[in-house]
Amino acid sequence: MKSWLEQQPEQVRQSIEYNFINFSNFEAMTRFGNQHQRSEKSMQKKSVSYHDIYMLAQGRETQPLSQINRALLETPSLNRAFKSLLRQFSLAVSPKVAAASSGVLRERHAEGFTLILKPSNADSEQIYIQIRLTRPYKRLPSLIILRGASDEMICFNLPKPVDHVYQWLHSADSELVRAIADKESELFLC
Structure with a gap:
């Protein structure tokens, strides 16, 4: 062998x-x-x-x-x-953000993708989540998995991408949005 x-x-x-x-x-x-x-x-x-x-x-x-x-x-x-x-x-990973960072995260940059949280102009209770793939993948990600400091896992099925960009509207106070904005969470694209 x-x-x-x-x-x-x-x-x-x-x-x-x-x-x-x-x-x-x-x-x-x-x-x-x-x-x-x-x-x-x-x-x-x-x-x-x-x-x-x-x-x-x-x-x-x-x-x-x-x-x-x-x-x-x-x-x-x-x-x-x-x-x-x-x-x-995982196809791509965004680790915990450095301790020196302050405030709420609105962007995550990692090798292979950039994630942006952008408030909706039409409804302040909604937020756009945009993931832009910055390199080619053999298989496109279909899940986003977030693991917080307490080891709680949040998993979300990604929508179909358009030109290597995933974008969807989500409730601003949802578990997913809070986990993305949390500096203690790790993000995995699978």
Whole structure:
């Protein structure tokens, strides 16, 4: 078997995906093997598998986002694995903003994209969110994932881009807008 360094990127991706499927299968076998010892509530916590978080880091949802978020908050090992997967497989990342920054963020600049929050002229309760891709991508992002200081995850399906620009109108006081403007949050395009 070749070492990881000798394999092509596609082979590495396939190997990792294969391993996550195996982890999920092992988890399912041990979970159901001990089913008589577990309560129904405990079973619900384990309903999100490593394969589910792997797919989400790739920009594909396999479980409801609220269920994944709850599982990530309740299962530290799943949370650590997801953080690692996001860093590895995200198409673009905007880290936490420097501590010296002051005020509310209206723009985020990162390698591969620029995000701008612009108030609507027609309705002060609405805000435009614009993501401009600044480099070509093999696969266009389909999700924006934000992780705050408390590890709470906010995930939003991106609209179809026009000329590599995603733009949509959102409520100014929404969770998504607050998370984007929060200096403590990390932003991932998947």
